[in-house]
Amino acid sequence: MRHLAFAATCASCLFLASQPASAQLAGEPYIHDPSTVTLSDGKYYTFGTGRGGLVSEDGWTWHAGGERPGGGVAPDVIKIGDRYYVAYAVGGGGMNGGHASQVKVMWTRSLNPKSPEFGYHDVGVVASSDGVEDCDAIDPAFLLADGHLWLSYGTYFGYIRMVELDPKTGERLPGNKPVDVAIDMEATALLYRDGYYYLLGTHGTCCDGPNSSYNIRVGRSRNATGPYVDNMGIPLLKGGGKLVVAARDRGIGPGHFGLIDLGDGMQKFSMHYEADLDRSARSVLAIQPLLWKDGWPIAGDNIKPGTYEIQSERSGGALELAVDFVRMDVDRRGGFFGPPTGPVAPVAMQSLDKDSAVWPKDRIDVDLADYMIRPHQQWTVTSVPDAGGYFGSPYFKILIAGTERALAATADGRVVTVPAFNGADDQLWRIDQLIDGTYRITPKPSPKQAEPLALVAIGASTPALVKFDPASDAGRWTFRALNSER
Amino acid sequence: MIDVRRAASMFSIAISASCLAVPAFAADVPGSNALGPLFEPVTSPTKAPDADGFLQRWLLLEPIVKPNRSNAGFTPSYVRQALTTQYFPGQLTIVPRDGKTVAAAQPLRWHALDSSLFDVKLFNFAQALQKPTYGVIFWAVTVVNSPREMNGVRLAVGSNSASMWWVNGKEAAGLFGDRRMVMDDVVSQPLTLHKGKNIIRGAVINGPGLSDFCVRFVGPDGQPVRDLSIDLR
Numbered sequence: 001m002r003h004l005a006f007a008a009t010c011a012s013c014l015f016l017a018s019q020p021a022s023a024q025l026a027g028e029p030y031i032h033d034p035s036t037v038t039l040s041d042g043k044y045y046t047f048g049t050g051r052g053g054l055v056s057e058d059g060w061t062w063h064a065g066g067e068r069p070g071g072g073v074a075p076d077v078i079k080i081g082d083r084y085y086v087a088y089a090v091g092g093g094g095m096n097g098g099h100a101s102q103v104k105v106m107w108t109r110s111l112n113p114k115s116p117e118f119g120y121h122d123v124g125v126v127a128s129s130d131g132v133e134d135c136d137a138i139d140p141a142f143l144l145a146d147g148h149l150w151l152s153y154g155t156y157f158g159y160i161r162m163v164e165l166d167p168k169t170g171e172r173l174p175g176n177k178p179v180d181v182a183i184d185m186e187a188t189a190l191l192y193r194d195g196y197y198y199l200l201g202t203h204g205t206c207c208d209g210p211n212s213s214y215n216i217r218v219g220r221s222r223n224a225t226g227p228y229v230d231n232m233g234i235p236l237l238k239g240g241g242k243l244v245v246a247a248r249d250r251g252i253g254p255g256h257f258g259l260i261d262l263g264d265g266m267q268k269f270s271m272h273y274e275a276d277l278d279r280s281a282r283s284v285l286a287i288q289p290l291l292w293k294d295g296w297p298i299a300g301d302n303i304k305p306g307t308y309e310i311q312s313e314r315s316g317g318a319l320e321l322a323v324d325f326v327r328m329d330v331d332r333r334g335g336f337f338g339p340p341t342g343p344v345a346p347v348a349m350q351s352l353d354k355d356s357a358v359w360p361k362d363r364i365d366v367d368l369a370d371y372m373i374r375p376h377q378q379w380t381v382t383s384v385p386d387a388g389g390y391f392g393s394p395y396f397k398i399l400i401a402g403t404e405r406a407l408a409a410t411a412d413g414r415v416v417t418v419p420a421f422n423g424a425d426d427q428l429w430r431i432d433q434l435i436d437g438t439y440r441i442t443p444k445p446s447p448k449q450a451e452p453l454a455l456v457a458i459g460a461s462t463p464a465l466v467k468f469d470p471a472s473d474a475g476r477w478t479f480r481a482l483n484s485e486r
Numbered sequence: 487m488i489d490v491r492r493a494a495s496m497f498s499i500a501i502s503a504s505c506l507a508v509p510a511f512a513a514d515v516p517g518s519n520a521l522g523p524l525f526e527p528v529t530s531p532t533k534a535p536d537a538d539g540f541l542q543r544w545l546l547l548e549p550i551v552k553p554n555r556s557n558a559g560f561t562p563s564y565v566r567q568a569l570t571t572q573y574f575p576g577q578l579t580i581v582p583r584d585g586k587t588v589a590a591a592q593p594l595r596w597h598a599l600d601s602s603l604f605d606v607k608l609f610n611f612a613q614a615l616q617k618p619t620y621g622v623i624f625w626a627v628t629v630v631n632s633p634r635e636m637n638g639v640r641l642a643v644g645s646n647s648a649s650m651w652w653v654n655g656k657e658a659a660g661l662f663g664d665r666r667m668v669m670d671d672v673v674s675q676p677l678t679l680h681k682g683k684n685i686i687r688g689a690v691i692n693g694p695g696l697s698d699f700c701v702r703f704v705g706p707d708g709q710p711v712r713d714l715s716i717d718l719r
Contacts, residue, residue: 094694134607134610156666156695156696157695157696158696183667184646184666184667184668184696203666204664204666205556205557205558205664205695208556208558211556211558213558213663213664234668234669234670238604238605238668238669238700239644239666239667239668239669239671239700240668240669241668
């Protein structure tokens with residue numbers, strides 16, 4: 001597994017340009033076949049087909065940058081020790097009707113072209129195809145697991161193959177023979193988790209904009225060299241593959257998976273969409289949460305703007321304003337348990353005016369309580385333009401629905417609400433989906449903080465900002481959409 | 487992966503089309519097998535399905551040229567029109583013989599072959615014969631002998647790209663759109679295999695990219711039907 005430090009702060013995020021409303025990445029994230037996102041010198045890099053790449057300081061805003069010599073197609077990057085190994089392919093891909101290709105490896109000690117450690121050293125060819133055999137040696141992908149360095153490669157033209165490299169040098173191990181592991185895939189990627197090797201790859205057709213049928217699939221095996229099967233037991237050598245992600249929202253044709261392991265039970269993945277309908281249907285970088293369900297990876301969801309109950313996984317209590325409870329008055333003639341004495345009629349939800357009549361005007365604490373669909377328990381989550389972001393999402397403001405009252409962090413680790421949102425960092429929130437589908441809520445990091453804090457139910461009814469413990473439910477939250485209930 | 491594939495594929499069509507003037511191919515040379523190792527000439531009277539029930543013995547017709555820039559255009563209506571157009575006499579009725587030539591736009595030859603894999607790699611078949619590999623239609627026929635009448639079985643097909651399939655002259659399955667091959671992709675409604683001879687016929691259309699198919703019968707329990715024998719008569 002490749003862990004990225006949950007570190008990149010965003011002191012420089014305020015310059016951001018406005019982004020499309022789809023909450024896809026900001027900046028100019030135009031790329032095809034992005035390599036695994038890799039942290040180097042405090043910045044995140046990904047490289048695509050061709051020479052260029054993208055660079056980001058926070059995982060949210062991406063600009064053209066990075067240098068990768070060698071050209072060719074669909075590189076991958078892995079850091080081992082103090083080296084960043086880069087694999088890329090030259091030739092193949094049907095170019096000029098041919099499928100003769102070479103996968104080459106090189107390394108550098110920094111991906112930052114301005115670093116004195118920057119400078120690529122050629123390792124050489126680690127895999128190839130002769131143009132006739134049932135394989136096209138392009139689209140390489142690394143996996144370092146259990147001390148072994150694996151490389152998958154191949155495309156729709158014949159087999160996906162696996163070879164083993166020397167993690168000390170990046171060279172092919174002497175005598176190692178390629179093993180066929182899948183058909184009808186391309187842009188593969190590899191994961192290792194709980195004793196399983198996972199082979200992810202893209203099915204469908206690329207490079208046709210919004211008409212591309214690309215989607216990402218997966219099979220797994222106890223051995224790196226297979227056999228890989230999907231959730232139905234269908235071998236990937238017979239076309240199997242469980243869906244990880246298909247088109248969604250305004251993005252069509254997801255392909256070229258890359259793991260972003262942030263630790264603390266949080267994984268995300270990079271990919272490209274063949275067409276972002278908010279960006280002239282161009283191919284763009286995208287980042288989604290990665291969930292694990294019954295031992296299989298599946299795409300999660302970056303939180304979407306909307307109105308929610310925010311429910312604690314610890315107690316089931318709803319995050320709410322700590323205010324006096326206001327009863328709902330209903331016609332009780334005849335009691336609660338029998339049929340109504342008159343015509344059956346709907347009862348209006350408690351109004352915001354009724355509920356808020358008893359709220360203090362200034363700062364109000366929050367607590368956790370039984371959810372009763374009351375206005376003081378309903379939160380509207382809205383992205384904040386030009387406030388920066390993190391992997392997959394911009395920062396959000398969290399307001400009591402229908403009001404300007406904003407959730408805010410305090411310097412002493414409390415979480416409260418203030419009468420109005422003012423855009424300050426202590427009112428900006430990062431909401432990350434965890435691998436089990438729940439969410440972690442953290443305030444935008446402050447330079448004064450020694451370590452990141454998260455919203456945690458430190459008691460059944462008491463939330464506070466403390467260090468997140470991935471082994472506990474206390475810091476996990478479920479967002480239950482309420483739009484239909486209001 | 488890269489956007490040159492479309493152009494490359496179309497380039498290959500042009501290249502392949504230029505190969506039509508090649509008068510003979512290695513498969514005609516006694517003792518040679520240009521189609522190996524993916525295919526072997528039929529030498530035994532019958533062949534059983536493989537362990538998973540896949541039918542590996544087929545008569546394959548050299549590809550009919552049908553240019554398509556993209557497989558995304560393989561809508562049901564287009565595929566149905568393209569694959570029910572008559573390209574040669576007896577297209578939906580004959581059980582051809584190995585080596586027989588049909589009068590399509592140009593003469594095309596039937597090849598009786600055993601696939602060494604579970605699937606039938608049409609791209610490699612065409613490539614080995616120096617025939618067009620992209621923008622083509624392949625026809626395939628086999629004869630399945632059943633030891634008894636089998637009711638409620640289903641034809642299970644995967645194909646790259648779109649295809650249509652007939653069992654005993656009746657349409658059984660259609661695979662439309664930009665298909666990639668996965669076993670059991672489309673499964674027919676329940677049908678009956680007669681005791682004795684049953685004729686399975688299919689047509690696969692492909693634009694750019696590889697082309698292959700896999701076919702088997704599955705029983706009412708979803709398990710492969712294996713007690714069949716396949717010949718080509």
